[in-house]
Amino acid sequence: MSRHVVCRVDELPPGQHRIISVRGRTIGVFNVNGEYHALLNRCPHRAAPLCQGVVTGLITSPAQYQRELTRDGEIVRCPWHGWEFDITDGRSVFNPHRVRTRTYEVFVETAPPGEDEDPDADAAGAQLVQATIGPDDPDPTLETYPVEVEQQFVVLYLGQSKPAARPE
Amino acid sequence: MEHGTTALAPRGMDLGQPVIDTDIHCNVPNVRALFPYLSEHWREYITYSAFKGPVDTAYPRGAATSSLPGTSGPDGEAPGTSLKLVREQVLDPWNVELGILNCTYAVESLHNPDTAAAMASAVNDWMIAEWLAEEPRLRASMVAPSRVPEMAAQEIDRIGSHPGIVQVFLPVVSEAPYGHRRYWPIFEAAQRHDLTVSLQFGGAPGNPPTGAGWPSYYLEDYAGMAQVFQTQILNLVVEGVFDHFPRLRIAMIEGGWTWIPSLMWRIDKDWKGLRREVPWNTMPPSDYIRGRMRFSLQPLDAAPDPKHMLQLIEQIGSDDVLMFSTDYPHWHFDRPEEAVPAGLPAELRRKILSENARSFYRFDK
Numbered sequence: 183m184s185r186h187v188v189c190r191v192d193e194l195p196p197g198q199h200r201i202i203s204v205r206g207r208t209i210g211v212f213n214v215n216g217e218y219h220a221l222l223n224r225c226p227h228r229a230a231p232l233c234q235g236v237v238t239g240l241i242t243s244p245a246q247y248q249r250e251l252t253r254d255g256e257i258v259r260c261p262w263h264g265w266e267f268d269i270t271d272g273r274s275v276f277n278p279h280r281v282r283t284r285t286y287e288v289f290v291e292t293a294p295p296g297e298d299e300d301p302d303a304d305a306a307g308a309q310l311v312q313a314t315i316g317p318d319d320p321d322p323t324l325e326t327y328p329v330e331v332e333q334q335f336v337v338l339y340l341g342q343s344k345p346a347a348r349p350e
Numbered sequence: 351m352e353h354g355t356t357a358l359a360p361r362g363m364d365l366g367q368p369v370i371d372t373d374i375h376c377n378v379p380n381v382r383a384l385f386p387y388l389s390e391h392w393r394e395y396i397t398y399s400a401f402k403g404p405v406d407t408a409y410p411r412g413a414a415t416s417s418l419p420g421t422s423g424p425d426g427e428a429p430g431t432s433l434k435l436v437r438e439q440v441l442d443p444w445n446v447e448l449g450i451l452n453c454t455y456a457v458e459s460l461h462n463p464d465t466a467a468a469m470a471s472a473v474n475d476w477m478i479a480e481w482l483a484e485e486p487r488l489r490a491s492m493v494a495p496s497r498v499p500e501m502a503a504q505e506i507d508r509i510g511s512h513p514g515i516v517q518v519f520l521p522v523v524s525e526a527p528y529g530h531r532r533y534w535p536i537f538e539a540a541q542r543h544d545l546t547v548s549l550q551f552g553g554a555p556g557n558p559p560t561g562a563g564w565p566s567y568y569l570e571d572y573a574g575m576a577q578v579f580q581t582q583i584l585n586l587v588v589e590g591v592f593d594h595f596p597r598l599r600i601a602m603i604e605g606g607w608t609w610i611p612s613l614m615w616r617i618d619k620d621w622k623g624l625r626r627e628v629p630w631n632t633m634p635p636s637d638y639i640r641g642r643m644r645f646s647l648q649p650l651d652a653a654p655d656p657k658h659m660l661q662l663i664e665q666i667g668s669d670d671v672l673m674f675s676t677d678y679p680h681w682h683f684d685r686p687e688e689a690v691p692a693g694l695p696a697e698l699r700r701k702i703l704s705e706n707a708r709s710f711y712r713f714d715k
């Protein structure tokens with residue numbers, strides 16, 4: 183299990199996704215209506231960069247010749263051959279039981295990043311929450327109060343199993 | 351034209367079991383044969399206008415691939431006009447338990463819908479009276495005025511519950527692909543009467559038999575008919591005909607079948623990325639073909655090596671889709687031994703010779 187801070191929550195609003203590189207693989211991290219999901223950026227068909235495809239919805243047919251766009255924002259179409267995958271579980275639409283791509287756990291957590299293995303993300307996180315006092319700062323003898331900026335981060339977990347307990 | 355030569359008169363073959371022949375042609379000898387089944391008005395109309403019946407160009411008389419020599423009557427009657435010959439040349443020598451008559455009376459070539467409907471009804475009543483009533487081994491595909499699907503549906507409702515009528519006959523070359531909504535009244539009526547629908551070699555005169563327009567030679571028309579069958583299959587599947595009519599079954603008669611695997615591979619592959627165009631399709635296209643379509647065995651576009659034929663059937667992925675046919679009196683094989691691929695496993699052979707048709711046409715009911 184490894185833990186990777188992806189970005190600040192406000193950097194990944196609903197409907198957006200970003201593709202990050204983690205431990206030699208690229209992964210798409212999606213914000214679908216406020217819920218976060220991560221897919222391996224690799225179509226099981228021909229290894230195309232799946233997450234670079236169009237994010238769309240599921241077209242269903244309530245009756246013959248009627249088409250309805252449902253679950254808008256929850257489907258990604260592979261940019262190569264148009265195979266559709268459910269962002270929430272990595273399963274293909276046309277054969278969900280046999281054709282699917284890898285998914286990962288994503289959580290929203292409060293800093294500090296702690297055991298984060300990604301030094302870049304670590305540094306970025308630290309920068310955001312640390313304050314230093316320089317020579318031009320106000321007189322330190324003045325009465326001051328400790329201030330902590332609590333910032334929420336999107337955190338990705340790589341590994342075989344889910345985290346035992348979701349960090350608060 | 352030479353009639354009555356017995357040089358290649360069809361011979362039957364003991365296949366070791368009774369067979370169900372899914373394609374036996376019967377032909378209306380001349381338009382006057384239908385007079386007992388036409389109203390006074392239509393008899394007068396036909397006589398007055400010197401109408402000789404619709405022109406079917408699919409099997410030009412005398413063309414080498416048309417009919418086996420020896421199938422014409424003693425007085426030059428066209429092949430397929432005599433029940434006596436059908437008994438002697440097909441039903442008895444092939445040990446036919448049940449045979450399905452297909453009459454290629456091209457009512458779809460008639461542009462007046464009332465004429466087409468009247469002629470279709472007459473042909474159907476003629477088949478019922480002069481073939482089915484006379485020969486218990488026969489069943490029939492009914493002719494339908496398919497240019498006006500509502501009228502075709504009326505004809506299906508008129509005679510569709512007759513126990514000898516098992517199928518609705520449509521020519522494979524049509525004005526538009528049959529999956530289009532305009533044709534749905536036909537499928538609805540067929541399903542209502544639990545009839546299968548068959549698409550049969552040939553077609554509505556006036557429409558080119560290829561997607562590239564009119565070819566120059568009969569050879570192209572004949573050999574190229576497989577592409578029309580493929581077009582119809584694709585359209586029937588993606589328009590959702592099988593989704594919309596859950597009990598509908600469709601037979602492809604006299605169109606060949608060795609091209610099925612590549613068609614299945616192609617459409618399944620493309621469907622994975624284009625599924626959202628046709629979201630009413632609930633399964634891969636090939637599953638509709640295997641599940642709801644059947645194919646007559648002849649013409650057998652035979653690979654010379656029996657093991658290749660077996661491979662083709664394996665590639666189709668189902669032992670259920672092929673149904674024995676002689677396609678009498680058409681000429682697809684010179685020797686009876688060529689009627690069925692050699693080297694088929696016993697169970698598969700039994701299914702092709704009778705069981706697939708028995709279950710498709712609900713002959714057990």
